[in-house]
Amino acid sequence: LENGLARTPPMGWLAWERFRCNTDCKNDPDNCISDRLFRTMADIVVAEGYAEVGYEYINIDDCWLEKDRSVSGQLMPDRQRFPYGMKNLANYIHSKGLKFGIYQDFGNYTCAGYPGILGYSETDALTFASWDVDYVKLDGCYSHPSEMDRGYPEFGFYLNQTGRPMIYSCSWPVYQIYAGMQPNYTAIRDYCNLWRNFDDIQDSWNSLETIIDYYGNNQDAIVPNAGPGHWNDPDMLIIGNFGLSYEQSKTQMALWAILAAPLLMSVDLRTIRPEYKAILQNRKIIAVDQDPLGIQGRRIYKHKGIEIWARPITPIYQNYYSYAIAFVNRRTDGTPSDVSVTLKELGLQYPGGYNVEDLYEDVNYGILTSQTKIKVKVNPSGVVILRCDLHLEDIFSTNQ
Numbered sequence: 001l002e003n004g005l006a007r008t009p010p011m012g013w014l015a016w017e018r019f020r021c022n023t024d025c026k027n028d029p030d031n032c033i034s035d036r037l038f039r040t041m042a043d044i045v046v047a048e049g050y051a052e053v054g055y056e057y058i059n060i061d062d063c064w065l066e067k068d069r070s071v072s073g074q075l076m077p078d079r080q081r082f083p084y085g086m087k088n089l090a091n092y093i094h095s096k097g098l099k100f101g102i103y104q105d106f107g108n109y110t111c112a113g114y115p116g117i118l119g120y121s122e123t124d125a126l127t128f129a130s131w132d133v134d135y136v137k138l139d140g141c142y143s144h145p146s147e148m149d150r151g152y153p154e155f156g157f158y159l160n161q162t163g164r165p166m167i168y169s170c171s172w173p174v175y176q177i178y179a180g181m182q183p184n185y186t187a188i189r190d191y192c193n194l195w196r197n198f199d200d201i202q203d204s205w206n207s208l209e210t211i212i213d214y215y216g217n218n219q220d221a222i223v224p225n226a227g228p229g230h231w232n233d234p235d236m237l238i239i240g241n242f243g244l245s246y247e248q249s250k251t252q253m254a255l256w257a258i259l260a261a262p263l264l265m266s267v268d269l270r271t272i273r274p275e276y277k278a279i280l281q282n283r284k285i286i287a288v289d290q291d292p293l294g295i296q297g298r299r300i301y302k303h304k305g306i307e308i309w310a311r312p313i314t315p316i317y318q319n320y321y322s323y324a325i326a327f328v329n330r331r332t333d334g335t336p337s338d339v340s341v342t343l344k345e346l347g348l349q350y351p352g353g354y355n356v357e358d359l360y361e362d363v364n365y366g367i368l369t370s371q372t373k374i375k376v377k378v379n380p381s382g383v384v385i386l387r388c389d390l391h392l393e394d395i396f397s398t399n400q
């Protein structure tokens with residue numbers, strides 16, 4: 001969607017995967033979906049270095065609402081859990097230098113059964129603008145997917161009509177795929193800033209593997225639709241929760257960067273272990289995800305449990321790209337796998353050579369020609385991610 005927003009994939013924090021639809025603030029006040037939860041996360045995002053490396057959006061998901069609209073048909077936040085209202089919460093988040101996201105559903109109800117927007121698209125868009133919302137996720141439960149080709153553009157029109165810039169996240173394609181339909185990606189990328197293509201992520205390596213396989217197996221249909229302002233959304237980062245090992249967490253962060261994916265953390269920032277926080281705050285990998293070219297990467301090799309993924313990135317020169325290269329070991333037979341390959345075999349042919357560095361370990365391979373063999377050891381369910389920048393110094397150095 002060309003609304004000037006999401007020129008790089010959005011970065012922030014989204015409640016759903018970690019906090020779900022916990023509305024029991026009486027017995028579980030620290031973890032229920034409430035005003036306090038989002039203020040607390042906003043505070044930590046700023047205080048603990050997440051904002052500094054690019055995390056910007058604090059997003060509410062399902063279960064924020066009263067079960068009924070007001071007498072005048074307005075959406076209302078749950079009055080116990082959001083006692084100060086959404087405009088006040090947005091104001092607080094803005095006061096921290098962050099942006100505020102909210103959730104709704106093109107349907108009679110949200111997935112958790114709260115009021116949906118059907119019949120109230122214009123009203124609800126105006127409500128969100130009046131609350132100073134900066135990002136809207138529109139889910140697709142309780143509606144007919146055949147209605148979505150009209151309903152999603154219509155809501156986007158009303159968002160735009162408010163005059164307030166808001167990132168528009170759509171679940172449009174995934175519900176059509178579930179219904180056996182072929183999504184119209186030309187329309188989806190024109191009307192949405194990002195969109196979900198596949199299943200919800202759950203807190204497990206198995207869930208992450210199914211998403212990785214989906215994006216690898218369907219890349220010819222998916223990759224071309226990504227670019228500044230319009231992104232594929234493989235769903236939230238689950239790094240720091242309960243289901244992923246340290247190696248698997250590094251794999252998700254590396255592959256989301258290759259996929260030019262939104263980086264929406266869904267984790268309890270109050271208790272996250274330092275080694276997982278370090279993965280989420282890895283500036284070198286975030287720079288790959290946020291590369292200005294906005295070209296989504298692909299799986300270029302898959303054999304006997306070893307996968308190689310490559311994303312074209314800056315700097316570019318003539319018709320040569322630099323690349324981020326991720327080596328993934330899908331095997332679990334205990335011992336690290338040795339992978340050795342030349343840059344040429346990976347398709348990197350710039351005659352001037354490449355500056356190669358590991359983005360997790362403090363290893364710099366120096367300047368390699370495309371004929372040089374690179375040898376990496378990849379841990380089971382782990383990853384090695386390298387940045388291969390065109391070696392351009394000689395051309396542009398001033399002391400020639």
Ligand SMILES: OC[C@@H]1[C@H](O)[C@H](O)[C@@H](O)CN1C(=S)Nc1ccc(F)cc1
Nearest residue numbers: 016061062110111112139141171199200
């Ligand atoms: O209720 C909201 C929740 C999250 O927003 C996810 O990101 C959305 O993809 C939808 N969603 C859920 S749990 N959807 C859903 C998932 C499985 C199911 F059987 C019925 C509904």
